Amino acid sequence: MTDWTGRRVEVEVGAVAHGGHCVARAEGRVVFVRHALPGERVIVEITDDKGGSFCRGDAVEVLTASPARVEPPCPLARPGGCGGCDWQHATGVEQRNLKAAVVAEQLKRLAGLDWDVEVEELAGGLLHWRTRNRLAVDRQGRPGFRAHRSHKVIPVEHCYIAAPGTVDQVVGKKWKPRAEVDVSVDANGRTHISEITEVRRETVSRRVAGSAVAVERAARRDWRLDAHGFWQVHPDAADMLAEVVAEWSGVKPSACAWDLYAGVGLFAAVLAEQVGQEGSVIAIESSRRAAEDGADNLSDLPQVRVFAGMVEQVLVDGDLPDPHVVVLDPPRKGAGREVVDAIAARSPERVIYVACDPASLARDVASFAGHGYRLTRLRAFDTFPMTHHVECVALLER
Structure with missing residues (x-):
């Protein structure tokens, strides 16, 4: 079995790949390279090799640098250092271009869609944002x-x-x-x-x-929640995502809306304002603590019903009204086919999918396509500067 661990090879760095690295080839094998940028020529030290067709390594010497390369501000953003940041060696513009390329590649490979992706910058710059x-x-x-x-x-x-x-x-x-x-x-x-x-x-x-x-604070409301529970880590992210949901929901007064993986109720609050007191919002959250916090936060909105439980179980077991729009913000692994099937079975006009993982988003978009839903709008935001993570919001219409 081939084991190149510790070996150094010279490679031409190819396209960016999902996960904070780029793809190169050496002697017929794929090498996933960190600390490099597309188009560079580098010396890679192999750090992980389980045999087979690929291995992993770090660029330990740059022979030909990309014009987008910069000196990382953190001395630990280097081979063998902290694993928290992936792209400190790239300009902010290049970081967003790399993330856009990853989102587009995942949509093409997993959902068969050609989509021109732009990753939008949030206020505050690249540093000192993670709360x-x-x-x-x-x-x-x-x-x-x-x-x-x-x-x-x-x-x-x-x-x-x-x-x-x-x-x-x-x-x-x-x-x-x-x-x-x-x-x-x-x-x-x-x-x-x-x-x-x-x-x-x-x-x-x-x-x-x-x-x-x-x-x-977000969506013109104060939110009380577990100090270490889920909330967007970028200070501008929650407001931005709430604005997109409000713009795209298309929900009318007196209608019904679902907020799945609702957290403490951010999107449920936005939808509740739109449907009014004659409408209804169903919010489902698997974390009991978050669901309880959500019920408390939304106690002034009687049109909201909060369910604590796994989304797939509540959709099957709960006596829920049919929705006009469904908003879902699943964990990194995505919603999965069972949840997509349950949503599609209720035939909402629109589905707004908030995603922190492009691959999971693309897989679920493909599943929705099997039920006659097509992707009509997509926005992507750089809510995690210096890392490979990106937040997307997709609008699917029946």
Whole structure:
């Protein structure tokens, strides 16, 4: 079996691929290369080789640089360093171009669609945007982030993409070895920190700073939620996504709308304003804590009914009215065929799909196409600068 681990090869870097790397070829094998850009000629050190047709490596020397290459602001954004950022060595414009290429490639390969994708920049630039972080702790009690595709903890003294009031409040302190530390800063500028450990196979969370409840603001409302629960990590993302949902829903007063994977109810609130008190909004969320927070946040909107449970189960077991529009914001793995089939069976006029993974989005778009729904609009946002992640919103119409 071929094993190139530790070997260095010279390659011409090809197209970007999903996952924060580019594709190259060496001696007939595919090499997935990090820390490189399309068109460059680099020396790659192979870091992971399980045999077969491909292996993985890091660009350790750049022989011919791309015009879009820049010096990474963080000294740990390098081979063998922190695995949190993928594209610090590229300009902001190039980062968004790379992400657009990935979204377009996934739609073409998995959904058979040719789509011209543009990734839109959000306010605030490339640094100091991430309001929620989870750090690992090494055996010496030092906080840091894991290396790429590794459990190794890289201790940090600073994180260039973290918002003030997050990582800067954790570093320089000793933590329980092998613990994890959740830190967030909310819309009121309050920092919340919890140390998470495993005791006798049970997860134990110890609050260190702040409270159990964070306050966020979006869609002209205040939101109270678990300080370490799900909320968009970019401060402008929630408002932007809510605006797109409001623009695309097409829902009329007195109609019914569904908000699936509803979290604490952001999109349900937008839809509730549109359907009015004579209409109805069904919000389904698998996390009981988030569903309870959502019910509390939306208590002034009697047209909203919140269900706590797995989306696929509630869609089958719940006595739900047929929707005019369905908004869904599934986890990274996507909604899946069972949920897509259940939605299509109710024949909504429109489906608005919010996606944090282009491959999952493309697979589910293909499944919807099998039920007669076509992609009519797509917007993509750079809600995760310096990383390979991108947020998309797709409109599907029957």
